[in-house]
Amino acid sequence: MLPWRARKGERTPPYAVWLSEIMLQQTTVKTVGPYYAKFLAKWPTVEALAQSPLDDVLRAWAGLGYYARARNLHACAIAVVERHGGVFPDDMEALRALPGIGDYTAAAVGSIAFDLPAVPVDGNVERVVTRLFAVEEALPAAKPEIKRLATSLMPESRTGDFAQALMDLGATICTPKKPACALCPWNDKCVARARGDQETYPRKAPKREGRLRRGAAFVVLRADNRVLLRQRPEKGLLGAMTEVPGSDWSHDFDVGSALDAAPKFAKAKWRKLPGEVTHVFTHFPLALTVFVAQVPKTAKAPNGARWAEVAHLRDEALPNVMRKVLAAALD
Ligand code: SF4
Incomplete structure (x- = not known):
């Protein structure tokens, strides 16, 4: 897990949540770890990142791939400073309006940093939800239904803890192969578990390879x-x-x-x-x-x-x- 995990009773700073979530898109925790530490050391605040030339940010990002993320990261830091005085907004619409922040990142920052009522749905959450409810529709078409079902599980308070717990459940217990269902707090409710076909979820549409x-x-x-x-x-x-x-x-x-x-x-x-x-x-x-x-x-x-x-x-x-x-x- 990345070091942005707050200690008990502490709220994780939005800058740290945002930075790690952008880096983690399509990239593993193991790869992101050193980059995350390097960025926080070089640019400890969103203002510092906004003031840095784009070229420095791209240089520090080199090797992490999907470079549009680095350009958006820089553009977003500038927008947070210019539109919100260097403070991430605690409002889902305003978060979504920032460069490079889509539904997922807005929900992650909103719930984890501000306890807003939103569920970030990543691959781990998709796996848990599709198994729990035996969602037959294939990804990516099933995404809106998965989001609806994930939201139906959300408690009224401590939405940030819930979001992190759901992601952790998918990462550590409801794993792609051999999920540890005996340890799962939802094992008596899980439809796929009752049928014994957990590993077949989520359903996926066949991949189309791009031409060489x-x-x-x-x-x-x-x-x-x-x-x-x-x-x-x-x-x-x-x-x-x-x-x-x-x-x-x-x-x-x-x-x-x-x-x-x-x-x-x-x-x-x-x-x-x-x-x-x-x-x-x-x-x-x-x-x-x-x-x-x-x-x-x-x-x-x-x-x-x-x-x-x-x-x-x-x-x-x-x-x-x-x-x-x-x-x-x-x-
Ligand atoms: S019971 Fe098993 S398959 Fe169902 S959500 Fe829990 S870990 Fe996943």
């Missing part, structure tokens, strides 16, 4: 141990993150004409690395062919690009796919 996209990545190494980097556009996948120059990524990418998209350097000799660097995004898998070229110390960076010291690459806001590309090229 291909592209090229160009690693230009300067003789003084620098590598050419540029920033991705603000909007879209990996927005505002750092990358090596590359081609577009498409289903019908033609590796034969990949060098048309390479940065132009006089006399640069491109070497194609064997194999491809692969990465799986939420909606599609990607395979990149990596080309490497060495250029002299005097080479100038093309417009929109810059040279970065190889020794300091770990401090750059490079997404995992680009770290894989650089690892392959610098090996």
